Amino acid sequence: MNKQELLAGLQPDIELINESMAADFSSIGSSRLAEVVDYAVFNGGKRLRPLLTVLMGRLVAFTRMPEGIADEEDLRPPPDLYRLAMVFEFLHAASLLHDDVIDHADTRRGKKTANEVWGASTAILAGDYLHTRAMTLAGLVGGQETLGLIGQATGAMIDAEFLQAQTVADVNLSEENYFAVLRGKTGALISSACEVGALFAGADRDQRAAIRTFGDALGLAFQVVDDLLDYLGDSASTGKAIGNDFCEGKMTLPLIHAIKNSPPPQKQLLTDLLTSGGPADRQARIADVTAIIAEAGGFYYAKQGAETLVSAALEALADFKECESKDILHGLAHYVLSRDK
Amino acid sequence: MNKQELLAGLQPDIELINESMAADFSSIGSSRLAEVVDYAVFNGGKRLRPLLTVLMGRLVAFTRMPEGIADEEDLRPPPDLYRLAMVFEFLHAASLLHDDVIDHADTRRGKKTANEVWGASTAILAGDYLHTRAMTLAGLVGGQETLGLIGQATGAMIDAEFLQAQTVADVNLSEENYFAVLRGKTGALISSACEVGALFAGADRDQRAAIRTFGDALGLAFQVVDDLLDYLGDSASTGKAIGNDFCEGKMTLPLIHAIKNSPPPQKQLLTDLLTSGGPADRQARIADVTAIIAEAGGFYYAKQGAETLVSAALEALADFKECESKDILHGLAHYVLSRDK
Numbered sequence: 001m002n003k004q005e006l007l008a009g010l011q012p013d014i015e016l017i018n019e020s021m022a023a024d025f026s027s028i029g030s031s032r033l034a035e036v037v038d039y040a041v042f043n044g045g046k047r048l049r050p051l052l053t054v055l056m057g058r059l060v061a062f063t064r065m066p067e068g069i070a071d072e073e074d075l076r077p078p079p080d081l082y083r084l085a086m087v088f089e090f091l092h093a094a095s096l097l098h099d100d101v102i103d104h105a106d107t108r109r110g111k112k113t114a115n116e117v118w119g120a121s122t123a124i125l126a127g128d129y130l131h132t133r134a135m136t137l138a139g140l141v142g143g144q145e146t147l148g149l150i151g152q153a154t155g156a157m158i159d160a161e162f163l164q165a166q167t168v169a170d171v172n173l174s175e176e177n178y179f180a181v182l183r184g185k186t187g188a189l190i191s192s193a194c195e196v197g198a199l200f201a202g203a204d205r206d207q208r209a210a211i212r213t214f215g216d217a218l219g220l221a222f223q224v225v226d227d228l229l230d231y232l233g234d235s236a237s238t239g240k241a242i243g244n245d246f247c248e249g250k251m252t253l254p255l256i257h258a259i260k261n262s263p264p265p266q267k268q269l270l271t272d273l274l275t276s277g278g279p280a281d282r283q284a285r286i287a288d289v290t291a292i293i294a295e296a297g298g299f300y301y302a303k304q305g306a307e308t309l310v311s312a313a314l315e316a317l318a319d320f321k322e323c324e325s326k327d328i329l330h331g332l333a334h335y336v337l338s339r340d341k
Numbered sequence: 342m343n344k345q346e347l348l349a350g351l352q353p354d355i356e357l358i359n360e361s362m363a364a365d366f367s368s369i370g371s372s373r374l375a376e377v378v379d380y381a382v383f384n385g386g387k388r389l390r391p392l393l394t395v396l397m398g399r400l401v402a403f404t405r406m407p408e409g410i411a412d413e414e415d416l417r418p419p420p421d422l423y424r425l426a427m428v429f430e431f432l433h434a435a436s437l438l439h440d441d442v443i444d445h446a447d448t449r450r451g452k453k454t455a456n457e458v459w460g461a462s463t464a465i466l467a468g469d470y471l472h473t474r475a476m477t478l479a480g481l482v483g484g485q486e487t488l489g490l491i492g493q494a495t496g497a498m499i500d501a502e503f504l505q506a507q508t509v510a511d512v513n514l515s516e517e518n519y520f521a522v523l524r525g526k527t528g529a530l531i532s533s534a535c536e537v538g539a540l541f542a543g544a545d546r547d548q549r550a551a552i553r554t555f556g557d558a559l560g561l562a563f564q565v566v567d568d569l570l571d572y573l574g575d576s577a578s579t580g581k582a583i584g585n586d587f588c589e590g591k592m593t594l595p596l597i598h599a600i601k602n603s604p605p606p607q608k609q610l611l612t613d614l615l616t617s618g619g620p621a622d623r624q625a626r627i628a629d630v631t632a633i634i635a636e637a638g639g640f641y642y643a644k645q646g647a648e649t650l651v652s653a654a655l656e657a658l659a660d661f662k663e664c665e666s667k668d669i670l671h672g673l674a675h676y677v678l679s680r681d682k
Binding site for chain 2 (some may be wrong): 101124132
């Protein structure tokens, strides 16, 4: 499945997710609040999380059908699956709204951020609204188990933000602790997006475990690729400055690998920049740093790590029936590896 | 019941609410996050909202017991009532954390705000954590109906913040629209704190309606008194500058009444300050403004309004059995009227 086929396959679900979100905003009283959340949610995002919910719901529903009863395309998912899916887009948008306030970011995906357009207070409150709405829908549409999964994932995300702050410039950070932070920061929400879709469609215990494995691995791969793009991406595509993570002292996989595997002088330079240099010193040496990481095989190592994770994710789906949703999930997983923004 | 008796009567429940919150924080992984939410929640707050949940739960449980079976003090509420009560303290603390970021406030109740101690990002994230945790507990401990009530109240709070922003310096704002904003901003959460306690204790439809009436009226009274304290309070007690609302152009009941009932020259002065003056112009004339409002009977009118609301609240409890919880609820309602901070 090439990228064009993938996008065409996803389009109908994306439209239903979007319709569901727009309908939900119609209950908002303040026209300004409605305008801000609309702006935040309809911002050119890829809808990865809600798509995972819908696709997992479809995959499980089809796998659970007796053989020969129906084609997959006859199984139209109920509107509630899309309402549950949108919960993940709301949570994602809420966290981006608050992140942009925290980072004083003025653009995102080439558009002004909400805090830039309306100010930080409005962006904070709009994030709070999406957050509240998401948690409420999680429980009302999905039930208590769904709410528990999502509550745990959202709590873990915030907890991980604090843990990550504690690891800044920690040149001895282990890969294990790096992945622990990743698991909370991105993995938890992606994994619960998958599991909630499976739960909705009545997955049994083994199916849920398999889908959790898929989600965990895909979430980690997604973030490892993000960390790679931070060094190697094209600023024009990613919309972010190259080497931003290093400047902020963020310890990501390529860097951790390089510190462990570089010859003493290079290792010393990285360590000095991280422990005694400031963001400006790091920025000034970013080309050297990137070369050192490349020389130590840090990027190759991280890329391989992401590939291994994606393979593990896809393997977890082996026992589900072959169908269009499964093909698309394969396509999405490969897209996560090859994306350039 | 005098203030001392009231506080003594509330103390055991306050302690159980506090224990419940401290226990909940023990699941947090990041020591920094645990420290910040602890700081935000154990900040000398009055625990009004969670106390209402507990007291309503007790009042309903006792009223529903057959006559002569048990004294009220034998009815020990289950720990889950306290866990549900703490949801409201978490939501309240989350909204204060975000409000203080939005207002760039550096102190609250005589202590540094979290944004002052740890920075805005930490305060935003800690608020998000409390918010998530509150919504999750609402659904897991209370069930879907409880979650629905709380979700609606929290959404209404944010919606009302936006609506209030739209009414700044609107000299034609009607009392009706003023109360509509109040209902969302403070009333909704106080009212749902009451209703959730009643629901937990198995209140029937009439009992729930009565308790909702109590909560609505008490929540409005609470906010009207807040608006009065903004003009008439003692800065040392309230910790806020006098006339802050007027400086920000907030249209509150004393001011709305004064604009409607002042002679033309005074009315003109108020209108000019609100529509063409800036915060500094308003600050400079705050003594005159206060005198004009007093002359027009604005403070008296608002105080009377709050008293009428509290009477209506207490009347709604008439059909519940006489017991200690009911006495305390009466005491709390009177405290709302007489509080000076």
